Amino acid sequence: MTPQIEVVFQPHGKRAEFPPGVTVMEAAQALGVDISSLCGGKGKCGKCKVRVLGGDGTVSEPSDKELKHLSEEEIRDGFRLACTTRLGASTVIHVPLRSRIGRQRLQTGGLEIPVKLDPLVKKYRVTMPPPHLRDSRADEDRLLASLTEQHGLPELGIDFDVYRSLPNIVREANWDATAVVWKDRIIALEAGDTSDSCFGLAVDVGTTKLAGFLIDLKRGEVVAVAARMNPQIPFGEDVMSRVSHIMNGGWDALEKLQDAVVSGVNEIIVECCGEADARPEEIYELNFGGNTVMQ
Ligand code: FES
Missing domain, CATH: 3.10.20.30 (Beta-grasp domain)
Incomplete structure:
Protein backbone atom coordinates (compact mmCIF):
# COMPACT_ATOMS: atom_id res chain seq x y z
CA MET A 1 0.00 0.00 0.00
CA ARG A 100 -11.57 31.86 0.31
CA ILE A 101 -14.92 31.88 -1.37
CA GLY A 102 -16.50 32.40 2.01
CA ARG A 103 -20.05 32.58 3.17
CA GLN A 104 -22.24 35.12 1.51
CA ARG A 105 -25.67 36.49 2.08
CA LEU A 106 -27.94 34.50 -0.16
CA GLN A 107 -31.09 35.95 -1.62
CA THR A 108 -33.87 33.37 -1.52
CA GLY A 109 -36.98 35.53 -1.45
CA GLY A 110 -39.00 36.10 -4.57
CA LEU A 111 -42.36 37.02 -5.97
CA GLU A 112 -45.07 34.50 -5.13
CA ILE A 113 -47.79 34.30 -7.74
CA PRO A 114 -51.12 32.75 -6.73
CA VAL A 115 -51.66 29.47 -8.58
CA LYS A 116 -54.43 26.90 -8.45
CA LEU A 117 -53.19 24.05 -6.30
CA ASP A 118 -53.10 20.87 -8.37
CA PRO A 119 -50.01 18.85 -7.44
CA LEU A 120 -49.04 15.73 -9.36
CA VAL A 121 -48.65 13.91 -6.06
CA LYS A 122 -51.70 13.38 -3.87
CA LYS A 123 -52.31 11.21 -0.84
CA TYR A 124 -55.47 9.20 -0.20
CA ARG A 125 -56.33 7.51 3.03
CA VAL A 126 -57.95 4.19 2.32
CA THR A 127 -59.49 1.51 4.52
CA MET A 128 -59.92 -1.97 3.13
CA PRO A 129 -62.09 -4.88 4.22
CA PRO A 130 -59.86 -7.72 5.45
CA PRO A 131 -60.02 -10.95 3.44
CA HIS A 132 -62.36 -13.72 4.55
CA LEU A 133 -63.78 -16.92 3.13
CA ARG A 134 -66.16 -15.16 0.77
CA ASP A 135 -63.73 -12.40 -0.22
CA SER A 136 -60.43 -13.85 -1.33
CA ARG A 137 -59.33 -11.02 -3.63
CA ALA A 138 -55.62 -10.31 -3.94
CA ASP A 139 -54.33 -7.46 -1.77
CA GLU A 140 -53.73 -5.17 -4.76
CA ASP A 141 -57.29 -5.74 -6.06
CA ARG A 142 -58.64 -4.96 -2.61
CA LEU A 143 -56.57 -1.74 -2.47
CA LEU A 144 -57.54 -0.55 -5.96
CA ALA A 145 -61.24 -1.31 -5.45
CA SER A 146 -61.25 0.58 -2.13
CA LEU A 147 -59.55 3.61 -3.72
CA THR A 148 -62.21 3.64 -6.45
CA GLU A 149 -65.05 3.27 -3.94
CA GLN A 150 -63.78 5.84 -1.45
CA HIS A 151 -62.13 8.41 -3.72
CA GLY A 152 -63.53 7.74 -7.19
CA LEU A 153 -60.06 6.99 -8.57
CA PRO A 154 -59.80 5.05 -11.83
CA GLU A 155 -57.71 1.87 -11.88
CA LEU A 156 -54.16 2.89 -11.00
CA GLY A 157 -50.79 1.37 -11.75
CA ILE A 158 -48.73 0.17 -8.79
CA ASP A 159 -44.96 0.59 -8.51
CA PHE A 160 -42.99 -2.62 -8.06
CA ASP A 161 -41.68 -1.60 -4.62
CA VAL A 162 -45.25 -1.00 -3.46
CA TYR A 163 -46.25 -4.47 -4.68
CA ARG A 164 -43.49 -5.99 -2.61
CA SER A 165 -44.33 -4.19 0.62
CA LEU A 166 -48.12 -4.10 0.24
CA PRO A 167 -49.01 -7.40 2.02
CA ASN A 168 -46.99 -6.49 5.12
CA ILE A 169 -48.11 -2.86 5.30
CA VAL A 170 -51.85 -3.52 5.05
CA ARG A 171 -51.73 -6.27 7.66
CA GLU A 172 -49.53 -4.35 10.09
CA ALA A 173 -51.79 -1.30 9.65
CA ASN A 174 -54.93 -3.36 10.15
CA TRP A 175 -56.13 -2.53 6.60
CA ASP A 176 -55.95 1.22 7.18
CA ALA A 177 -53.34 2.91 4.98
CA THR A 178 -52.51 5.95 2.87
CA ALA A 179 -51.76 5.63 -0.82
CA VAL A 180 -49.37 8.14 -2.38
CA VAL A 181 -50.45 8.66 -5.98
CA TRP A 182 -48.31 10.33 -8.63
CA LYS A 183 -50.41 11.00 -11.72
CA ASP A 184 -51.99 7.56 -12.26
CA ARG A 185 -49.56 5.40 -10.27
CA ILE A 186 -49.32 4.42 -6.63
CA ILE A 187 -45.72 5.24 -5.73
CA ALA A 188 -45.92 4.49 -2.01
CA LEU A 189 -48.23 2.97 0.54
CA GLU A 190 -47.95 4.07 4.15
CA ALA A 191 -49.48 2.55 7.26
CA GLY A 192 -52.27 4.53 8.90
CA ASP A 193 -53.41 8.02 8.01
CA THR A 194 -50.44 10.09 6.77
CA SER A 195 -52.47 12.14 4.32
CA ASP A 196 -51.64 15.39 6.10
CA SER A 197 -47.90 15.22 5.28
CA CYS A 198 -47.18 15.61 1.60
CA PHE A 199 -44.21 17.67 0.47
CA GLY A 200 -42.37 18.63 -2.67
CA LEU A 201 -39.01 20.33 -3.00
CA ALA A 202 -38.13 22.92 -5.63
CA VAL A 203 -34.40 23.51 -6.08
CA ASP A 204 -32.81 26.42 -7.87
CA VAL A 205 -29.38 25.20 -8.97
CA GLY A 206 -27.51 28.41 -9.67
CA THR A 207 -23.88 28.82 -10.67
CA THR A 208 -23.06 30.31 -7.28
CA LYS A 209 -26.03 29.34 -5.15
CA LEU A 210 -28.25 26.37 -4.38
CA ALA A 211 -31.64 27.29 -2.97
CA GLY A 212 -34.28 24.80 -1.88
CA PHE A 213 -37.95 25.50 -1.18
CA LEU A 214 -39.92 22.89 0.73
CA ILE A 215 -43.55 23.08 -0.29
CA ASP A 216 -46.53 21.65 1.52
CA LEU A 217 -48.38 20.15 -1.44
CA LYS A 218 -51.60 19.87 0.51
CA ARG A 219 -51.82 23.53 1.43
CA GLY A 220 -49.72 25.09 -1.30
CA GLU A 221 -47.40 26.83 1.15
CA VAL A 222 -43.63 27.21 1.19
CA VAL A 223 -42.85 25.85 4.65
CA ALA A 224 -39.04 26.06 4.67
CA VAL A 225 -36.24 27.60 2.65
CA ALA A 226 -32.54 26.73 2.77
CA ALA A 227 -29.65 27.95 0.68
CA ARG A 228 -25.93 27.53 0.46
CA MET A 229 -23.11 28.30 -1.93
CA ASN A 230 -22.97 25.83 -4.81
CA PRO A 231 -20.40 23.24 -3.68
CA GLN A 232 -19.16 23.02 -7.28
CA ILE A 233 -17.49 26.43 -6.92
CA PRO A 234 -14.11 25.00 -5.82
CA PHE A 235 -13.99 23.28 -9.25
CA GLY A 236 -14.49 26.55 -11.12
CA GLU A 237 -16.42 29.70 -10.37
CA ASP A 238 -18.32 29.88 -13.62
CA VAL A 239 -19.97 27.32 -15.84
CA MET A 240 -17.26 27.33 -18.51
CA SER A 241 -14.49 26.73 -15.93
CA ARG A 242 -16.41 23.71 -14.67
CA VAL A 243 -16.89 22.42 -18.20
CA SER A 244 -13.19 22.71 -18.90
CA HIS A 245 -12.39 21.07 -15.54
CA ILE A 246 -14.48 18.08 -16.65
CA MET A 247 -12.96 18.04 -20.14
CA ASN A 248 -9.49 17.86 -18.59
CA GLY A 249 -10.37 15.47 -15.78
CA GLY A 250 -12.78 13.12 -17.60
CA TRP A 251 -15.37 10.92 -15.90
CA ASP A 252 -13.68 11.17 -12.54
CA ALA A 253 -13.99 14.96 -12.55
CA LEU A 254 -17.59 14.74 -13.75
CA GLU A 255 -18.44 12.36 -10.93
CA LYS A 256 -16.87 14.69 -8.36
CA LEU A 257 -18.87 17.67 -9.62
CA GLN A 258 -22.06 15.66 -9.56
CA ASP A 259 -21.32 14.36 -6.05
CA ALA A 260 -20.74 17.94 -4.93
CA VAL A 261 -24.12 19.20 -6.12
CA VAL A 262 -25.95 16.10 -4.87
CA SER A 263 -24.44 16.47 -1.40
CA GLY A 264 -25.43 20.16 -1.40
CA VAL A 265 -29.03 19.24 -2.26
CA ASN A 266 -29.05 16.55 0.44
CA GLU A 267 -27.92 19.12 3.01
CA ILE A 268 -30.71 21.43 1.90
CA ILE A 269 -33.26 18.62 2.30
CA VAL A 270 -32.07 17.91 5.84
CA GLU A 271 -32.13 21.61 6.75
CA CYS A 272 -35.59 22.22 5.26
CA CYS A 273 -37.03 19.12 6.94
CA GLY A 274 -35.57 20.21 10.29
CA GLU A 275 -37.14 23.65 9.92
CA ALA A 276 -40.56 22.33 8.89
CA ASP A 277 -40.60 19.30 11.18
CA ALA A 278 -40.95 17.02 8.17
CA ARG A 279 -39.19 13.80 7.22
CA PRO A 280 -37.16 13.45 4.00
CA GLU A 281 -39.29 10.39 3.09
CA GLU A 282 -42.32 12.68 3.00
CA ILE A 283 -40.87 14.57 0.02
CA TYR A 284 -42.46 12.85 -2.95
CA GLU A 285 -41.47 15.14 -5.77
CA LEU A 286 -38.41 17.21 -6.57
CA ASN A 287 -38.12 19.84 -9.25
CA PHE A 288 -34.83 21.34 -10.36
CA GLY A 289 -34.18 24.48 -12.32
CA GLY A 290 -30.67 25.20 -13.56
CA ASN A 291 -28.09 24.98 -16.28
CA THR A 292 -27.74 21.31 -17.31
CA VAL A 293 -23.97 21.60 -16.86
CA MET A 294 -24.60 21.61 -13.13
CA GLN A 295 -26.45 18.31 -12.99
S1 FES B 1 -4.71 29.73 -10.85
FE1 FES B 1 -5.28 28.17 -9.54
S2 FES B 1 -7.39 28.07 -9.85
FE2 FES B 1 -6.80 29.62 -11.20
Missing part, protein backbone atom coordinates in the same frame (compact mmCIF):
# COMPACT_ATOMS: atom_id res chain seq x y z
CA THR A 2 1.34 3.48 -0.93
CA PRO A 3 2.26 5.45 2.20
CA GLN A 4 -0.13 8.36 2.68
CA ILE A 5 0.60 11.95 3.62
CA GLU A 6 -1.54 14.04 5.91
CA VAL A 7 -2.76 17.40 4.65
CA VAL A 8 -4.20 19.86 7.16
CA PHE A 9 -6.03 23.03 6.14
CA GLN A 10 -6.02 26.11 8.35
CA PRO A 11 -8.02 27.89 9.62
CA HIS A 12 -10.68 25.30 8.69
CA GLY A 13 -9.02 22.59 10.77
CA LYS A 14 -9.89 19.98 8.14
CA ARG A 15 -7.45 17.16 7.59
CA ALA A 16 -7.18 13.86 5.74
CA GLU A 17 -4.64 11.49 4.25
CA PHE A 18 -3.81 11.51 0.55
CA PRO A 19 -1.32 9.79 -1.74
CA PRO A 20 1.93 11.75 -2.22
CA GLY A 21 1.79 13.98 -5.31
CA VAL A 22 -1.72 15.24 -4.60
CA THR A 23 -2.21 18.91 -5.48
CA VAL A 24 -3.32 21.28 -2.75
CA MET A 25 -6.48 21.98 -4.77
CA GLU A 26 -7.34 18.27 -5.10
CA ALA A 27 -6.98 17.83 -1.35
CA ALA A 28 -9.08 20.96 -0.71
CA GLN A 29 -11.84 19.78 -3.03
CA ALA A 30 -11.91 16.36 -1.41
CA LEU A 31 -12.30 17.98 2.01
CA GLY A 32 -14.79 20.65 0.92
CA VAL A 33 -12.35 23.47 1.71
CA ASP A 34 -13.38 26.54 -0.28
CA ILE A 35 -10.55 27.98 -2.35
CA SER A 36 -11.21 30.45 -5.15
CA SER A 37 -10.70 28.92 -8.57
CA LEU A 38 -11.81 31.25 -11.32
CA CYS A 39 -9.96 29.37 -14.08
CA GLY A 40 -11.00 25.90 -12.92
CA GLY A 41 -7.50 24.95 -11.77
CA LYS A 42 -5.51 25.79 -14.88
CA GLY A 43 -3.00 28.08 -13.20
CA LYS A 44 -4.30 31.07 -15.15
CA CYS A 45 -6.29 33.22 -12.72
CA GLY A 46 -3.92 33.35 -9.74
CA LYS A 47 -6.89 33.36 -7.34
CA CYS A 48 -6.00 30.18 -5.48
CA LYS A 49 -3.00 31.46 -3.50
CA VAL A 50 -2.34 29.49 -0.31
CA ARG A 51 0.53 29.39 2.13
CA VAL A 52 2.36 26.09 2.48
CA LEU A 53 3.64 25.71 6.03
CA GLY A 54 6.32 23.05 6.33
CA GLY A 55 6.88 20.14 3.96
CA ASP A 56 10.27 21.70 3.01
CA GLY A 57 11.97 20.06 0.08
CA THR A 58 9.00 17.81 -0.63
CA VAL A 59 6.73 20.37 -2.29
CA SER A 60 6.94 20.69 -6.08
CA GLU A 61 9.08 23.56 -7.39
CA PRO A 62 7.15 26.72 -8.38
CA SER A 63 6.00 26.27 -11.97
CA ASP A 64 6.25 28.96 -14.68
CA LYS A 65 2.55 29.63 -14.19
CA GLU A 66 3.10 30.24 -10.49
CA LEU A 67 6.06 32.51 -11.12
CA LYS A 68 3.76 34.69 -13.22
CA HIS A 69 1.30 35.17 -10.36
CA LEU A 70 3.53 35.18 -7.28
CA SER A 71 6.02 37.86 -6.27
CA GLU A 72 9.47 36.88 -4.97
CA GLU A 73 8.40 37.94 -1.51
CA GLU A 74 5.29 35.76 -1.65
CA ILE A 75 7.35 32.75 -2.71
CA ARG A 76 9.78 33.43 0.15
CA ASP A 77 6.81 33.48 2.54
CA GLY A 78 5.62 30.10 1.29
CA PHE A 79 2.77 31.27 -0.96
CA ARG A 80 1.88 28.94 -3.82
CA LEU A 81 -0.96 28.34 -6.25
CA ALA A 82 -3.14 25.55 -4.86
CA CYS A 83 -3.98 24.15 -8.28
CA THR A 84 -0.40 23.54 -9.43
CA THR A 85 1.41 22.74 -6.18
CA ARG A 86 1.99 19.06 -5.47
CA LEU A 87 2.74 17.78 -2.00
CA GLY A 88 5.26 15.06 -1.25
CA ALA A 89 4.99 14.93 2.54
CA SER A 90 2.58 15.76 5.34
CA THR A 91 1.92 19.49 5.21
CA VAL A 92 -0.14 22.25 6.77
CA ILE A 93 -1.81 24.63 4.31
CA HIS A 94 -3.09 28.04 5.33
CA VAL A 95 -5.85 29.46 3.14
CA PRO A 96 -5.76 33.27 3.40
CA LEU A 97 -9.02 35.19 3.57
CA ARG A 98 -8.63 36.62 0.06
CA SER A 99 -8.46 33.11 -1.44
Whole structure:
Protein backbone atom coordinates (compact mmCIF):
# COMPACT_ATOMS: atom_id res chain seq x y z
CA MET A 1 0.00 0.00 0.00
CA THR A 2 1.34 3.48 -0.93
CA PRO A 3 2.26 5.45 2.20
CA GLN A 4 -0.13 8.36 2.68
CA ILE A 5 0.60 11.95 3.62
CA GLU A 6 -1.54 14.04 5.91
CA VAL A 7 -2.76 17.40 4.65
CA VAL A 8 -4.20 19.86 7.16
CA PHE A 9 -6.03 23.03 6.14
CA GLN A 10 -6.02 26.11 8.35
CA PRO A 11 -8.02 27.89 9.62
CA HIS A 12 -10.68 25.30 8.69
CA GLY A 13 -9.02 22.59 10.77
CA LYS A 14 -9.89 19.98 8.14
CA ARG A 15 -7.45 17.16 7.59
CA ALA A 16 -7.18 13.86 5.74
CA GLU A 17 -4.64 11.49 4.25
CA PHE A 18 -3.81 11.51 0.55
CA PRO A 19 -1.32 9.79 -1.74
CA PRO A 20 1.93 11.75 -2.22
CA GLY A 21 1.79 13.98 -5.31
CA VAL A 22 -1.72 15.24 -4.60
CA THR A 23 -2.21 18.91 -5.48
CA VAL A 24 -3.32 21.28 -2.75
CA MET A 25 -6.48 21.98 -4.77
CA GLU A 26 -7.34 18.27 -5.10
CA ALA A 27 -6.98 17.83 -1.35
CA ALA A 28 -9.08 20.96 -0.71
CA GLN A 29 -11.84 19.78 -3.03
CA ALA A 30 -11.91 16.36 -1.41
CA LEU A 31 -12.30 17.98 2.01
CA GLY A 32 -14.79 20.65 0.92
CA VAL A 33 -12.35 23.47 1.71
CA ASP A 34 -13.38 26.54 -0.28
CA ILE A 35 -10.55 27.98 -2.35
CA SER A 36 -11.21 30.45 -5.15
CA SER A 37 -10.70 28.92 -8.57
CA LEU A 38 -11.81 31.25 -11.32
CA CYS A 39 -9.96 29.37 -14.08
CA GLY A 40 -11.00 25.90 -12.92
CA GLY A 41 -7.50 24.95 -11.77
CA LYS A 42 -5.51 25.79 -14.88
CA GLY A 43 -3.00 28.08 -13.20
CA LYS A 44 -4.30 31.07 -15.15
CA CYS A 45 -6.29 33.22 -12.72
CA GLY A 46 -3.92 33.35 -9.74
CA LYS A 47 -6.89 33.36 -7.34
CA CYS A 48 -6.00 30.18 -5.48
CA LYS A 49 -3.00 31.46 -3.50
CA VAL A 50 -2.34 29.49 -0.31
CA ARG A 51 0.53 29.39 2.13
CA VAL A 52 2.36 26.09 2.48
CA LEU A 53 3.64 25.71 6.03
CA GLY A 54 6.32 23.05 6.33
CA GLY A 55 6.88 20.14 3.96
CA ASP A 56 10.27 21.70 3.01
CA GLY A 57 11.97 20.06 0.08
CA THR A 58 9.00 17.81 -0.63
CA VAL A 59 6.73 20.37 -2.29
CA SER A 60 6.94 20.69 -6.08
CA GLU A 61 9.08 23.56 -7.39
CA PRO A 62 7.15 26.72 -8.38
CA SER A 63 6.00 26.27 -11.97
CA ASP A 64 6.25 28.96 -14.68
CA LYS A 65 2.55 29.63 -14.19
CA GLU A 66 3.10 30.24 -10.49
CA LEU A 67 6.06 32.51 -11.12
CA LYS A 68 3.76 34.69 -13.22
CA HIS A 69 1.30 35.17 -10.36
CA LEU A 70 3.53 35.18 -7.28
CA SER A 71 6.02 37.86 -6.27
CA GLU A 72 9.47 36.88 -4.97
CA GLU A 73 8.40 37.94 -1.51
CA GLU A 74 5.29 35.76 -1.65
CA ILE A 75 7.35 32.75 -2.71
CA ARG A 76 9.78 33.43 0.15
CA ASP A 77 6.81 33.48 2.54
CA GLY A 78 5.62 30.10 1.29
CA PHE A 79 2.77 31.27 -0.96
CA ARG A 80 1.88 28.94 -3.82
CA LEU A 81 -0.96 28.34 -6.25
CA ALA A 82 -3.14 25.55 -4.86
CA CYS A 83 -3.98 24.15 -8.28
CA THR A 84 -0.40 23.54 -9.43
CA THR A 85 1.41 22.74 -6.18
CA ARG A 86 1.99 19.06 -5.47
CA LEU A 87 2.74 17.78 -2.00
CA GLY A 88 5.26 15.06 -1.25
CA ALA A 89 4.99 14.93 2.54
CA SER A 90 2.58 15.76 5.34
CA THR A 91 1.92 19.49 5.21
CA VAL A 92 -0.14 22.25 6.77
CA ILE A 93 -1.81 24.63 4.31
CA HIS A 94 -3.09 28.04 5.33
CA VAL A 95 -5.85 29.46 3.14
CA PRO A 96 -5.76 33.27 3.40
CA LEU A 97 -9.02 35.19 3.57
CA ARG A 98 -8.63 36.62 0.06
CA SER A 99 -8.46 33.11 -1.44
CA ARG A 100 -11.57 31.86 0.31
CA ILE A 101 -14.92 31.88 -1.37
CA GLY A 102 -16.50 32.40 2.01
CA ARG A 103 -20.05 32.58 3.17
CA GLN A 104 -22.24 35.12 1.51
CA ARG A 105 -25.67 36.49 2.08
CA LEU A 106 -27.94 34.50 -0.16
CA GLN A 107 -31.09 35.95 -1.62
CA THR A 108 -33.87 33.37 -1.52
CA GLY A 109 -36.98 35.53 -1.45
CA GLY A 110 -39.00 36.10 -4.57
CA LEU A 111 -42.36 37.02 -5.97
CA GLU A 112 -45.07 34.50 -5.13
CA ILE A 113 -47.79 34.30 -7.74
CA PRO A 114 -51.12 32.75 -6.73
CA VAL A 115 -51.66 29.47 -8.58
CA LYS A 116 -54.43 26.90 -8.45
CA LEU A 117 -53.19 24.05 -6.30
CA ASP A 118 -53.10 20.87 -8.37
CA PRO A 119 -50.01 18.85 -7.44
CA LEU A 120 -49.04 15.73 -9.36
CA VAL A 121 -48.65 13.91 -6.06
CA LYS A 122 -51.70 13.38 -3.87
CA LYS A 123 -52.31 11.21 -0.84
CA TYR A 124 -55.47 9.20 -0.20
CA ARG A 125 -56.33 7.51 3.03
CA VAL A 126 -57.95 4.19 2.32
CA THR A 127 -59.49 1.51 4.52
CA MET A 128 -59.92 -1.97 3.13
CA PRO A 129 -62.09 -4.88 4.22
CA PRO A 130 -59.86 -7.72 5.45
CA PRO A 131 -60.02 -10.95 3.44
CA HIS A 132 -62.36 -13.72 4.55
CA LEU A 133 -63.78 -16.92 3.13
CA ARG A 134 -66.16 -15.16 0.77
CA ASP A 135 -63.73 -12.40 -0.22
CA SER A 136 -60.43 -13.85 -1.33
CA ARG A 137 -59.33 -11.02 -3.63
CA ALA A 138 -55.62 -10.31 -3.94
CA ASP A 139 -54.33 -7.46 -1.77
CA GLU A 140 -53.73 -5.17 -4.76
CA ASP A 141 -57.29 -5.74 -6.06
CA ARG A 142 -58.64 -4.96 -2.61
CA LEU A 143 -56.57 -1.74 -2.47
CA LEU A 144 -57.54 -0.55 -5.96
CA ALA A 145 -61.24 -1.31 -5.45
CA SER A 146 -61.25 0.58 -2.13
CA LEU A 147 -59.55 3.61 -3.72
CA THR A 148 -62.21 3.64 -6.45
CA GLU A 149 -65.05 3.27 -3.94
CA GLN A 150 -63.78 5.84 -1.45
CA HIS A 151 -62.13 8.41 -3.72
CA GLY A 152 -63.53 7.74 -7.19
CA LEU A 153 -60.06 6.99 -8.57
CA PRO A 154 -59.80 5.05 -11.83
CA GLU A 155 -57.71 1.87 -11.88
CA LEU A 156 -54.16 2.89 -11.00
CA GLY A 157 -50.79 1.37 -11.75
CA ILE A 158 -48.73 0.17 -8.79
CA ASP A 159 -44.96 0.59 -8.51
CA PHE A 160 -42.99 -2.62 -8.06
CA ASP A 161 -41.68 -1.60 -4.62
CA VAL A 162 -45.25 -1.00 -3.46
CA TYR A 163 -46.25 -4.47 -4.68
CA ARG A 164 -43.49 -5.99 -2.61
CA SER A 165 -44.33 -4.19 0.62
CA LEU A 166 -48.12 -4.10 0.24
CA PRO A 167 -49.01 -7.40 2.02
CA ASN A 168 -46.99 -6.49 5.12
CA ILE A 169 -48.11 -2.86 5.30
CA VAL A 170 -51.85 -3.52 5.05
CA ARG A 171 -51.73 -6.27 7.66
CA GLU A 172 -49.53 -4.35 10.09
CA ALA A 173 -51.79 -1.30 9.65
CA ASN A 174 -54.93 -3.36 10.15
CA TRP A 175 -56.13 -2.53 6.60
CA ASP A 176 -55.95 1.22 7.18
CA ALA A 177 -53.34 2.91 4.98
CA THR A 178 -52.51 5.95 2.87
CA ALA A 179 -51.76 5.63 -0.82
CA VAL A 180 -49.37 8.14 -2.38
CA VAL A 181 -50.45 8.66 -5.98
CA TRP A 182 -48.31 10.33 -8.63
CA LYS A 183 -50.41 11.00 -11.72
CA ASP A 184 -51.99 7.56 -12.26
CA ARG A 185 -49.56 5.40 -10.27
CA ILE A 186 -49.32 4.42 -6.63
CA ILE A 187 -45.72 5.24 -5.73
CA ALA A 188 -45.92 4.49 -2.01
CA LEU A 189 -48.23 2.97 0.54
CA GLU A 190 -47.95 4.07 4.15
CA ALA A 191 -49.48 2.55 7.26
CA GLY A 192 -52.27 4.53 8.90
CA ASP A 193 -53.41 8.02 8.01
CA THR A 194 -50.44 10.09 6.77
CA SER A 195 -52.47 12.14 4.32
CA ASP A 196 -51.64 15.39 6.10
CA SER A 197 -47.90 15.22 5.28
CA CYS A 198 -47.18 15.61 1.60
CA PHE A 199 -44.21 17.67 0.47
CA GLY A 200 -42.37 18.63 -2.67
CA LEU A 201 -39.01 20.33 -3.00
CA ALA A 202 -38.13 22.92 -5.63
CA VAL A 203 -34.40 23.51 -6.08
CA ASP A 204 -32.81 26.42 -7.87
CA VAL A 205 -29.38 25.20 -8.97
CA GLY A 206 -27.51 28.41 -9.67
CA THR A 207 -23.88 28.82 -10.67
CA THR A 208 -23.06 30.31 -7.28
CA LYS A 209 -26.03 29.34 -5.15
CA LEU A 210 -28.25 26.37 -4.38
CA ALA A 211 -31.64 27.29 -2.97
CA GLY A 212 -34.28 24.80 -1.88
CA PHE A 213 -37.95 25.50 -1.18
CA LEU A 214 -39.92 22.89 0.73
CA ILE A 215 -43.55 23.08 -0.29
CA ASP A 216 -46.53 21.65 1.52
CA LEU A 217 -48.38 20.15 -1.44
CA LYS A 218 -51.60 19.87 0.51
CA ARG A 219 -51.82 23.53 1.43
CA GLY A 220 -49.72 25.09 -1.30
CA GLU A 221 -47.40 26.83 1.15
CA VAL A 222 -43.63 27.21 1.19
CA VAL A 223 -42.85 25.85 4.65
CA ALA A 224 -39.04 26.06 4.67
CA VAL A 225 -36.24 27.60 2.65
CA ALA A 226 -32.54 26.73 2.77
CA ALA A 227 -29.65 27.95 0.68
CA ARG A 228 -25.93 27.53 0.46
CA MET A 229 -23.11 28.30 -1.93
CA ASN A 230 -22.97 25.83 -4.81
CA PRO A 231 -20.40 23.24 -3.68
CA GLN A 232 -19.16 23.02 -7.28
CA ILE A 233 -17.49 26.43 -6.92
CA PRO A 234 -14.11 25.00 -5.82
CA PHE A 235 -13.99 23.28 -9.25
CA GLY A 236 -14.49 26.55 -11.12
CA GLU A 237 -16.42 29.70 -10.37
CA ASP A 238 -18.32 29.88 -13.62
CA VAL A 239 -19.97 27.32 -15.84
CA MET A 240 -17.26 27.33 -18.51
CA SER A 241 -14.49 26.73 -15.93
CA ARG A 242 -16.41 23.71 -14.67
CA VAL A 243 -16.89 22.42 -18.20
CA SER A 244 -13.19 22.71 -18.90
CA HIS A 245 -12.39 21.07 -15.54
CA ILE A 246 -14.48 18.08 -16.65
CA MET A 247 -12.96 18.04 -20.14
CA ASN A 248 -9.49 17.86 -18.59
CA GLY A 249 -10.37 15.47 -15.78
CA GLY A 250 -12.78 13.12 -17.60
CA TRP A 251 -15.37 10.92 -15.90
CA ASP A 252 -13.68 11.17 -12.54
CA ALA A 253 -13.99 14.96 -12.55
CA LEU A 254 -17.59 14.74 -13.75
CA GLU A 255 -18.44 12.36 -10.93
CA LYS A 256 -16.87 14.69 -8.36
CA LEU A 257 -18.87 17.67 -9.62
CA GLN A 258 -22.06 15.66 -9.56
CA ASP A 259 -21.32 14.36 -6.05
CA ALA A 260 -20.74 17.94 -4.93
CA VAL A 261 -24.12 19.20 -6.12
CA VAL A 262 -25.95 16.10 -4.87
CA SER A 263 -24.44 16.47 -1.40
CA GLY A 264 -25.43 20.16 -1.40
CA VAL A 265 -29.03 19.24 -2.26
CA ASN A 266 -29.05 16.55 0.44
CA GLU A 267 -27.92 19.12 3.01
CA ILE A 268 -30.71 21.43 1.90
CA ILE A 269 -33.26 18.62 2.30
CA VAL A 270 -32.07 17.91 5.84
CA GLU A 271 -32.13 21.61 6.75
CA CYS A 272 -35.59 22.22 5.26
CA CYS A 273 -37.03 19.12 6.94
CA GLY A 274 -35.57 20.21 10.29
CA GLU A 275 -37.14 23.65 9.92
CA ALA A 276 -40.56 22.33 8.89
CA ASP A 277 -40.60 19.30 11.18
CA ALA A 278 -40.95 17.02 8.17
CA ARG A 279 -39.19 13.80 7.22
CA PRO A 280 -37.16 13.45 4.00
CA GLU A 281 -39.29 10.39 3.09
CA GLU A 282 -42.32 12.68 3.00
CA ILE A 283 -40.87 14.57 0.02
CA TYR A 284 -42.46 12.85 -2.95
CA GLU A 285 -41.47 15.14 -5.77
CA LEU A 286 -38.41 17.21 -6.57
CA ASN A 287 -38.12 19.84 -9.25
CA PHE A 288 -34.83 21.34 -10.36
CA GLY A 289 -34.18 24.48 -12.32
CA GLY A 290 -30.67 25.20 -13.56
CA ASN A 291 -28.09 24.98 -16.28
CA THR A 292 -27.74 21.31 -17.31
CA VAL A 293 -23.97 21.60 -16.86
CA MET A 294 -24.60 21.61 -13.13
CA GLN A 295 -26.45 18.31 -12.99
S1 FES B 1 -4.71 29.73 -10.85
FE1 FES B 1 -6.80 29.62 -11.20
S2 FES B 1 -7.39 28.07 -9.85
FE2 FES B 1 -5.28 28.17 -9.54
